[in-house]
Amino acid sequence: MEKIDKLPGALLPWFEDNKRDLPWRQDREVYHVWLSEIMLQQTRVEAVKGYYTRFLEALPTIEALAVADEELLHKLWEGLGYYSRVRNLKKAAGTIMDRHGGNFPQRYEDVLALPGIGEYTAGAICSIAFGQKKAAVDGNVLRVVSRLTENDTPIDSPAYKREVQAALEAVYPEAAGEFTQALMELGATVCGPNWKPRCEVCPCRSFCGGHLHGTAECFPVKKPKGDRKVEERTLFILCCDGRYALQKRPDRGLLAGLWQFPDVSGFLDAAGAVAAAQEFGFRPVQVLRQSEKKHIFTHIQWNMRGFYMETADVSDGFVWMTADEIEKNAALPTAFRQFWEDRNV
Numbered sequence: 001m002e003k004i005d006k007l008p009g010a011l012l013p014w015f016e017d018n019k020r021d022l023p024w025r026q027d028r029e030v031y032h033v034w035l036s037e038i039m040l041q042q043t044r045v046e047a048v049k050g051y052y053t054r055f056l057e058a059l060p061t062i063e064a065l066a067v068a069d070e071e072l073l074h075k076l077w078e079g080l081g082y083y084s085r086v087r088n089l090k091k092a093a094g095t096i097m098d099r100h101g102g103n104f105p106q107r108y109e110d111v112l113a114l115p116g117i118g119e120y121t122a123g124a125i126c127s128i129a130f131g132q133k134k135a136a137v138d139g140n141v142l143r144v145v146s147r148l149t150e151n152d153t154p155i156d157s158p159a160y161k162r163e164v165q166a167a168l169e170a171v172y173p174e175a176a177g178e179f180t181q182a183l184m185e186l187g188a189t190v191c192g193p194n195w196k197p198r199c200e201v202c203p204c205r206s207f208c209g210g211h212l213h214g215t216a217e218c219f220p221v222k223k224p225k226g227d228r229k230v231e232e233r234t235l236f237i238l239c240c241d242g243r244y245a246l247q248k249r250p251d252r253g254l255l256a257g258l259w260q261f262p263d264v265s266g267f268l269d270a271a272g273a274v275a276a277a278q279e280f281g282f283r284p285v286q287v288l289r290q291s292e293k294k295h296i297f298t299h300i301q302w303n304m305r306g307f308y309m310e311t312a313d314v315s316d317g318f319v320w321m322t323a324d325e326i327e328k329n330a331a332l333p334t335a336f337r338q339f340w341e342d343r344n345v
């Protein structure tokens with residue numbers, strides 16, 4: 001691909017002078033690189049910083065991660081979303097202990113075979129931690145390349161992604177880890193997704209087609225998205241004598257194994273909510289108030305109506321926790337936590 005060969009020369013010195021000081025850039029320890037890459041999937045850098053530090057304080061080694069209690073893992077991940085990531089981290093740590101003698105594998109194919117690691121993450125780990133000439137191609141990199149080359153192939157096409165990966169790997173410099181991070185940094189701080197590209201400070205402006213021809217904002221091209229499925233749910237935030245009713249979600253599927261407030265599908269009005277709560281076995285004495293919120297997953301949107309109720313007694317089939325216990329022990333995903341945080345409004 002034309003212009004790609006100019007990237008290393010332009011990006012490496014720029015990155016040296018402009019890289020952000022991030023906790024996971026303090027060393028190249030593979031566990032640290034792996035953890036940060038998994039946390040950064042679908043998640044903002046600013047949000048990840050605190051989680052990353054706390055996670056490593058609690059589980060400083062792959063060995064500790066392999067035997068970590070699931071509740072602790074969920075708690076450490078609480079609020080980051082996409083919880084399958086942390087379950088796969090633990091599974092992969094188990095594989096590293098069992099199959100690789102506790103040493104993170106260095107062969108790209110072995111890295112790719114670990115649970116939760118796709119081509120992007122395998123490329124990032126192999127280049128940053130092991131210095132291999134492997135590209136890590138995500139939406140950021142595809143956006144930069146499509147603007148640079150004014151390529152209107154939809155960036156969500158797997159064939160285009162493979163083409164970009166091969167073109168980048170053909171020009172990878174010896175400083176492989178620096179180059180991978182420089183590309184990521186450019187896509188995150190200069191040629192970003194939801195704002196006008198900052199071409200005036202970009203190290204590629206002298207050869208970038210998008211900048212030279214004023215077409216940068218026409219790229220990248222994406223395939224039109226299918227509609228996201230919308231589901232309505234009614235939640236019950238039930239309090240009895242300072243304790244709240246919670247239940248564990250099933251072990252499989254969306255938000256597997258995490259905690260939630262009791263819920264039913266569909267929107268209920270106040271009278272319907274009282275009747276449904278009675279069917280659960282509660283004796284609601286008072287509906288305190290209701291509120292509505294939504295939560296968007298990749299393919300589903302939940303529109304939720306929550307009823308805050310007091311009940312006369314606890315009922316079986318639920319776990320009753322104090323506010324303190326919820327804060328300390330229960331991993332409550334953001335979809336439900338937003339109702340929890342609003343409980344005293």
Ligand code: SF4
Nearest residue numbers: 191199202208211216
């Ligand atoms: Fe993006 Fe502008 Fe840099 Fe081109 S010059 S890569 S469009 S920021």
